[in-house]
Amino acid sequence: MKTFFNLIQDVRKQGKCHHCGGCVTFCSAINYGALKTGEDGRPDFADIEKCIECGICHMICPETGDDHEIRKEAGWTAPGGRTIGTSVARAGDLIIRERGTDGGVVTALLLHLFDTKKINGAVVSRNMDSGRTPWLATSREEIIDASGSHFDSSHGMARFGEAYSTFSPSVKALAEIRKEGLEKIAFVGTPCQINTIRRMQALGVVPADSIVLCLGLFCSGNYTMTKESFKPLEQDYNFDYHDIEKMNIKENVILRLTTGELREIPINALDPAKRTACRYCGDFSAEFADISFGGIGADDGWTTVITRTDLGHALFTQASEKALELYSYKQNPNYATQAEAMVLSASSAKKRVAKKNRKDLESGPVTVIS
Numbered sequence: 001m002k003t004f005f006n007l008i009q010d011v012r013k014q015g016k017c018h019h020c021g022g023c024v025t026f027c028s029a030i031n032y033g034a035l036k037t038g039e040d041g042r043p044d045f046a047d048i049e050k051c052i053e054c055g056i057c058h059m060i061c062p063e064t065g066d067d068h069e070i071r072k073e074a075g076w077t078a079p080g081g082r083t084i085g086t087s088v089a090r091a092g093d094l095i096i097r098e099r100g101t102d103g104g105v106v107t108a109l110l111l112h113l114f115d116t117k118k119i120n121g122a123v124v125s126r127n128m129d130s131g132r133t134p135w136l137a138t139s140r141e142e143i144i145d146a147s148g149s150h151f152d153s154s155h156g157m158a159r160f161g162e163a164y165s166t167f168s169p170s171v172k173a174l175a176e177i178r179k180e181g182l183e184k185i186a187f188v189g190t191p192c193q194i195n196t197i198r199r200m201q202a203l204g205v206v207p208a209d210s211i212v213l214c215l216g217l218f219c220s221g222n223y224t225m226t227k228e229s230f231k232p233l234e235q236d237y238n239f240d241y242h243d244i245e246k247m248n249i250k251e252n253v254i255l256r257l258t259t260g261e262l263r264e265i266p267i268n269a270l271d272p273a274k275r276t277a278c279r280y281c282g283d284f285s286a287e288f289a290d291i292s293f294g295g296i297g298a299d300d301g302w303t304t305v306i307t308r309t310d311l312g313h314a315l316f317t318q319a320s321e322k323a324l325e326l327y328s329y330k331q332n333p334n335y336a337t338q339a340e341a342m343v344l345s346a347s348s349a350k351k352r353v354a355k356k357n358r359k360d361l362e363s364g365p366v367t368v369i370s
């Protein structure tokens with residue numbers, strides 16, 4: 001039976017651990033207590049003597065084995081996962097729309113599900129000084145408070161101190177669900193986080209049994225941003241790191257400065273700040289989510305939405321009538337099809353790069369990451 005010991009050897013030491021927190025969350029939720037999360041976010045043994053070698057942490061790690069079981073469960077099809085429908089939408093409520101990263105659709109949908117009692121909470125991620133932090137929101141106000149993405153500060157980067165991470169280890173907030181005794185929770189997260197939740201659900205293990213809906217965010221990578229990592233870009237794109245007020249990732253990275261000016265930077269230019277594990281990840285569009293969301297393919301202020309499961313499609317269709325505004329396709333009937341093509345193209349590019357990086361890792365000199 002492979003255990004956390006193997007995760008250290010095969011995943012963590014090779015730099016492939018994305019700090020999703022799935023292994024620690026399960027081991028803690030079932031009270032084995034063998035694992036902990038270190039200060040740097042990586043999983044570790046808390047007490048090796050408590051490990052009963054159940055092997056579940058190994059099975060739910062997105063970096064182990066293949067996705068056969070969850071693919072079967074999701075009805076996954078090539079090239080980019082099951083797609084029932086692709087739309088471009090935005091929140092009906094102007095305030096939600098303005099707070100949103102793109103069209104505020106994730107927040108508007110969560111609020112609609114909360115108001116209609118389909119969920120009694122949502123794992124979201126709110127902005128704190130050190131970066132996005134997982135949060136179990138159990139009221140309308142808390143869901144709204146967590147809207148938006150990456151950093152968004154009227155005071156620019158100065159607010160965040162030395163380093164800012166765009167990654168939020170949201171799976172860890174599942175521990176709160178058990179404490180609060182909640183049962184109908186929506187989870188918002190990156191494709192790797194959705195992957196570990198689907199693996200937990202396929203095995204029927206806690207705490208993923210309380211998740212009724214997985215909302216996936218498109219993801220080209222997560223970044224640890226420091227003044228140092230932005231130095232080469234400051235000169236090329238004429239901005240000061242401390243003046244960055246808002247960052248959004250669509251086809252490119254869009255920086256809004258405190259002066260109101262925009263800077264558009266190719267995503268690859270941020271590669272030096274990308275987390276190591278993200279280099280090996282081939283899921284761009286959250287292929288195992290109930291519904292996936294991103295800005296790519298949509299005009300500013302709109303969100304591209306892919307419904308992937310019957311449940312996700314039904315809930316999105318209901319919300320579209322009450323809480324969302326769908327893009328009027330009269331001007332361009334091919335708009336959603338074009339958005340879908342852009343998502344597929346970004347997905348294929350990410351899979352290609354991940355495959356190459358994995359091959360290089362396997363054939364190159366061994367670099368051990370502690």
Ligand SMILES: Cc1cc2nc3c(=O)[nH]c(=O)nc-3n(C[C@H](O)[C@H](O)[C@H](O)COP(=O)(O)OP(=O)(O)OC[C@H]3O[C@@H](n4cnc5c(N)ncnc54)[C@H](O)[C@@H]3O)c2cc1C
Nearest residue numbers: 100101102103104105106107124125146148220294295296
């Ligand atoms: C790390 C990251 C990388 C992304 N990369 C791309 C990309 O390359 N291309 C692209 O088109 N789209 C990308 N997205 C998705 C995009 O930024 C928007 O999140 C998406 O379009 C939804 O926008 P919205 O206005 O509808 O959502 P909103 O209504 O603004 O809601 C966003 C929700 O996401 C939650 N959230 C915010 N940050 C995080 C985080 N770090 N981890 C987990 N949950 C979070 C918030 O709490 C909120 O519930 C990325 C998102 C993230 C978090």
Ligand code: SF4
Nearest residue numbers: 027051052054055057
């Ligand atoms: S008890 Fe199970 S889940 Fe916890 S570390 Fe050991 S093998 Fe992993």
Ligand code: SF4
Nearest residue numbers: 017018020021023061
């Ligand atoms: S990727 Fe997630 S499940 Fe795998 S070792 Fe890292 S934190 Fe644990």
Ligand code: SF4
Nearest residue numbers: 191192219221278281
């Ligand atoms: S690129 Fe992959 S591993 Fe990195 S945060 Fe996004 S989904 Fe997770």
